[in-house]
Amino acid sequence: MDRHLVISSDCHAGLPPDQYRDYLDTKYHAAFDEALPLQIAAMTEASKRFLVDDINTEWRKGNEELLTGAWDHDARIKVLDGDGIAGEIVFPDGITEQNTPPFGASLGLPVKNVDPELQWAGCRAHNRWLAELVSMAPERHFGVALVPALWDVDEAIKEIRWAKKNGLNGLLLPVIWGDLDPYHHPKYDAMWAVIEELEMIIHFHSGPAPMEDYLGPMPAREDSAELPGGVGIYVAEVPFHLTRPLSFLIWGGVFERFPTLKCVFTEGTAIWVPEYLRLHDHRFEVTHYSQKLGDYRSHLSMKPSEYFARNVAVGASCMPRREAELRHEIGMGQIMWGSDYPHPEGSWPFTPDQMVETFRGLPEEDIAAMLGGNAARFYGFDVEGLASLVEEIGPLKSRFV
């Protein structure tokens, strides 16, 4: 084979907001009709306040048709083929600030200023639509269901079973839990057991962080202006918040009790990994400095880095060359490239060139692992079934020499 199998560990899909109505239980239609204009206004406001409207507008120019791949399957396949991508992991939130499910059922799964029942309804609407999308080419799309598990574990288990039955093999959990119970709480054990039983894959996706800390109260108090410098603090801190659930799963003994759980941390870069593992392994060593805290580790049979190697993969979308060079420190078997289509920070529409920039000159087998081999194995893609497609669309190995 003279072409690479490419799996994008991070792609996004979502309907234009008004179209979610058809996937929502009818009893929520009135609430939906009331919320829709507010949601659209809020997205417009966010795009002005936080994302940079003109950069996004500029970037979208001439790409309008292929951006509809955020929801249109034919357009999506064209994009994947053009990028050389045989398989993809599909997260919610398509075009940034334009295709978000209703009622706070977005990628961020917020726990503040949302109604739990409505958020659940919005998640189900998205999951139903996503199951349809994935079913159009299940060998290429690995769908990630939205599961706001913090509100209600029984509901979460039901939704997880529904997702599996309907062809969605991944689930997205909230990164931020606010005052709700964090992931080492024993109440979640029933859910971990079902996820393990169904061989589904847990995902945390970067983005959420305690924005009130950075920007001030939201919604804004009358006496408050947006705090200066907050966006920089957000940029600097956001990888920490993505990886907090990992710390809770490791130290809370979740991977110890559920040894075949699989868990992915996506779009938080992979640069955090080496120091994260060093620090946590260091904390695992009992020293003169820590012994006064007693036995906080004998419930774990392995070092944090060993759980990481066994249970975790990293969705290193937007992978810069620096990360590819750190691959051995990050974990040669853990790191997975991603395109982040259709987000403006992703590689599309320049994916083929960006891939080369990131990987050129590295050993061919390492490139193969990062571009697709690791993801194919971790997610269980049918590599043989995809082989003829790869021969047609995959990037030529010779381009990376």
Add this chain to the structure above:
Amino acid sequence: MDRHLVISSDCHAGLPPDQYRDYLDTKYHAAFDEALPLQIAAMTEASKRFLVDDINTEWRKGNEELLTGAWDHDARIKVLDGDGIAGEIVFPDGITEQNTPPFGASLGLPVKNVDPELQWAGCRAHNRWLAELVSMAPERHFGVALVPALWDVDEAIKEIRWAKKNGLNGLLLPVIWGDLDPYHHPKYDAMWAVIEELEMIIHFHSGPAPMEDYLGPMPAREDSAELPGGVGIYVAEVPFHLTRPLSFLIWGGVFERFPTLKCVFTEGTAIWVPEYLRLHDHRFEVTHYSQKLGDYRSHLSMKPSEYFARNVAVGASCMPRREAELRHEIGMGQIMWGSDYPHPEGSWPFTPDQMVETFRGLPEEDIAAMLGGNAARFYGFDVEGLASLVEEIGPLKSRFV
């Protein structure tokens, strides 16, 4: 000079709890009398629950007399002399779980489950007593006043001015702000201006973290047991929480607007520094991946690592050899050894041997900088005035060869 000048960047002092009554405004005496037995019970409970009672008891055996140096000046001087320490930075909370000021005016300066007015009163009681202690040998003790600035900036400014006037040149700010305003809020600018004007030094001290996240609701709900694995998560996360204020000060532009502010981060190890600086400098570079977030950096004239070099020092108490070996990456001028007397994780009563273990074989000038030179310069100790004392008590340079 054939001996090293040693400054401990991290020592603790505090009265036995009942003795704080004499330093408290009389109008709080009734509240104090009511709270004292509860405080003692809570400390006893904490020592059983969290710290390991038997390790501490074992460690204290035979050291009872010199442990009174937590509050008794003569005993304290004996300890410092025995350790070879010429000067020290004095934080609150003496013997662990035994000498804590009243009303939540402890090292942790909690913002939950405390009454702001009472916490202020407790802080003032401690500051008054500390000013007395420091005045007994001001050339050797650098006192750190407790300033719970989050509740009220005007009160904070008053207390800071009082502290300076009474010989305390440092102040301790809370690490955790809960729902209160974080440190990039413009309302604190008036306080930074006064601190700069008075040439005082800001301190953050490790320990505080969102314990509810780790251990469950506190005080415990009826339906909640302590969450398993929580102490491990605490150990792994606590350095992050210590350094959050640094991120807010840097990215919030505080060091930009107040270029001569000095700020110390104490007892969070120094191992976090190299990766912290790499990560924050990396975030400071505008890339394809971050440009959609707009201009979040033009209010800063320098890279995060440059503010760190100019405005920050690290109180690397309990410094293991690994940190001494990383000194150039951490910052040869920033890293300051500390004994952490009288805490059981500190070097006392084995300070002379532990120092040698940490520093043996390193270049003499580097040892001198880490053991005392950096702290002497940052804190402004009178090195010449201390010279004859150093000749008497300082560790022999030849021991480190």
